Amino acid sequence: MVSTAVWFSVAYGTFLLLVAFALDLAARRACGRTANRRSGAFAYHADHDAWLCPQDQWLWPYAFDPHNRVMRYRARPAVCNSCPVKETCTTSDTGREVSRSVDPWPASEAERFHRGIACTVALLGVLWPLAVALGDRTVTERAVLAGTAALLAAGSRPLWSHLRRTTVDFPLDFSAEPGERGRG
Structure with missing residues (x-):
């Protein structure tokens, strides 16, 4: 039998993944509205x-x-x-x-920042069931929690994929003038 705490962990991890996608969608829409205003x-x-x-x-x-x-x-x-x-x-x-x-969303540093927040929430959703599995759990409960973590990790992959493929072009030297940043 699987305890209520395990099912709560499954539900909470799933909830966090949904929140991550909602945050990403809200940031994408805000970016689109800003572009339309411009x-x-x-x-x-x-x-x-x-x-x-x-x-x-x-x-x-x-x-x-x-x-x-x-x-x-x-x-x-x-x-x-x-x-x-x-x-x-x-x-x-x-x-x-x-x-x-010319780049798809998220392209700018601000857009990647918002995507990073969504990825962090998704990561918390994956880690929650794993943390609960470290407690005094039966083999069945650990299997449910590990399976949930794996499904949540797979579900969060679309959020992570773009961040891995894009480079961040932050200035290297913050003390330099804006036109001279990054030049050594």
């Missing part, structure tokens, strides 16, 4: 790799920022400067600019 009413068209403004003018790629992995798009200055709604769109005389991250 682009305003502009619509990205992947088939053209361009943005279309509300006045039916295209913003074409003009620069790539390799450090931040961001593609920058800009409208022609002549089009923006003669636009009747320019005052509500941009103050720039060089044309409206919109940017787009």
Whole structure:
């Protein structure tokens, strides 16, 4: 027979994994809302790799920022400067600019930080049943707890997989000026 404490551990570990995915989803949605706010009413068209403004003018790629992995798009200055709604769109005389991250979520350090929090919660969900298994448990209870930990570890793999594949590009020298960080 399996004790109530073991079933509680199974349920709690599962709950923590669900919380981890909920945290990740909330962070992903917040990132998407921020990106939508930055682009305003502009619509990205992947088939053209361009943005279309509300006045039916295209913003074409003009620069790539390799450090931040961001593609920058800009409208022609002549089009923006003669636009009747320019005052509500941009103050720039060089044309409206919109940017787009070229990497999938999570790409930035802030996004990876939020994914790291979700992974930490998932790890706690895996460790909880293992910690309970260290107590005075029967063979059946230990098998249930070990199986639960294995299932939770497998279930958390999608959270971990992207963090393993991406490198973190934090500055190496925090005392240097922002433009000189990382140079020895």
